[in-house]
Amino acid sequence: xxxxxxxxxxxxxxxxxxxxxxxxxxxxxLCCPWxxxxxxxxxxxxxxxxxxxxxxxxxxxxxxxxVAEIGEDGEYYRASGGGATLSGGEPLLQAEGxxxxxxxxxSEGTEVxxxxxxxxxxxxxxxxxxxANGFLFDVKACTxxxxxxxxxxxxxxxxxxxxLTKAGANVRARVxxxxxxxxxxEYCEKMCAFLRSLGAEKVDLxxxxxxxxxxxxxxGKTYAYRETPPMSLxxxxxxxxxxxxxxxxxxxx
Numbered sequence: 001x002x003x004x005x006x007x008x009x010x011x012x013x014x015x016x017x018x019x020x021x022x023x024x025x026x027x028x029x030l031c032c033p034w035x036x037x038x039x040x041x042x043x044x045x046x047x048x049x050x051x052x053x054x055x056x057x058x059x060x061x062x063x064x065x066x067v068a069e070i071g072e073d074g075e076y077y078r079a080s081g082g083g084a085t086l087s088g089g090e091p092l093l094q095a096e097g098x099x100x101x102x103x104x105x106x107s108e109g110t111e112v113x114x115x116x117x118x119x120x121x122x123x124x125x126x127x128x129x130x131x132a133n134g135f136l137f138d139v140k141a142c143t144x145x146x147x148x149x150x151x152x153x154x155x156x157x158x159x160x161x162x163x164l165t166k167a168g169a170n171v172r173a174r175v176x177x178x179x180x181x182x183x184x185x186e187y188c189e190k191m192c193a194f195l196r197s198l199g200a201e202k203v204d205l206x207x208x209x210x211x212x213x214x215x216x217x218x219x220g221k222t223y224a225y226r227e228t229p230p231m232s233l234x235x236x237x238x239x240x241x242x243x244x245x246x247x248x249x250x251x252x253x
Contacts, residue, residue: 001063003097006040006089008066010073014252016113016136018082021070025088025098026058030117031151032140033224034178036212040089048218055218063097067104074110083111083133092116095124102131115174118160119152125160134170136204137161141182142194158198165199174204174252177239179228183208188242196246203247205240207231 006026015022027043028035039046045058070084077083084105091098091114102112114128115136125135139161141147144154164171173195177183182191195203208231216223236251243249 001097001100002060003063003066003094003101004043005059005061005066006037006057008069011076012085015085015087015115016083016134018080019073019076020082020085020113021073022085022087022115023066023070023091023101025086025091025094027093028089028117029093029119029151030090030140032176033150034176034181034208036209036215037089038212038215038219038221043093046219048215049220050214050218063101063104066101067108070105070110071108074108077110083113085113085115085136087115087136090117090120092118092120092124092128095120095127099127099131102128106131106133117152118157119147120156120160122160122163125164129164129167129169132169134172135164136174137164137171138174138176139191139195140176140178142187142191146182158194161198161200171200172202172204173198173200173247174206175243176206176208177231177236178208179225179231183231183235183239185242188239192243192246201247202250203243204250204252205236205243206252207233207236 004026007024009022012020012022024040026040028041039057048055086098105112111133113134113136114132117138147154213223240249240251
């Protein structure tokens with residue numbers, strides 16, 4: 001079996017506990033204007049053209065090759081409590097392949113987390129649930145209107161998150177803090193109420209940054225947030241204080 005991926009990053013520390021290898025699947029069904037991985041949105045191969053170089057993005061890789069490469073860092077996973085994270089893009093758009101990869105990694109003793117936005121049928125989750133140690137579930141908004149703005153379907157996020165928690169899956173909510181979208185005090189309170197209704201207990205907050213801005217220019221695209229300053233740590237901590245009233249909270253830096 002083969003998978004369509006954009007990149008593999010080793011020694012990651014922000015995609016779950018411990019030292020991890022993150023596999024970025026290519027293709028996403030959302031259109032978040034703040035996305036810092038714009039090269040993962042299209043499932044088609046692309047060229048990122050920088051001033052001094054060109055980088056091909058998008059390759060079809062066998063699961064066996066991925067398992068071999070990820071397994072090279074096994075000692076770091078064991079020492080740090082880490083493992084592999086399947087991210088994207090949206091890995092559950094390739095649910096059958098993601099499940100096969102996760103099963104293969106687990107058979108080698110590697111922990112697997114699935115990083116998903118959840119805007120897929122629950123049948124996609126059912127394929128990977130037997131092999132995933134947990135889910136990093138990106139919750140970007142708490143209203144149907146706001147999900148429609150980014151091409152998503154609110155009811156899928158709501159239903160899928162709820163079904164995972166009811167099934168006893170290890171689920172951690174991840175909320176990107178986006179200026180003028182979901183970072184207002186009133187909105188944060190509504191988001192907390194929404195997450196509580198889904199049974200969330202742990203929340204990672206991801207403060208807005210512009211580290212992917214150069215990729216937009218390299219792809220010939222305009223970055224909608226090019227004039228928006230990164231969120232300060234002080235502002236992120238103010239927001240975290242709201243979430244901490246209800247959840248175990250971690251600010252990802």
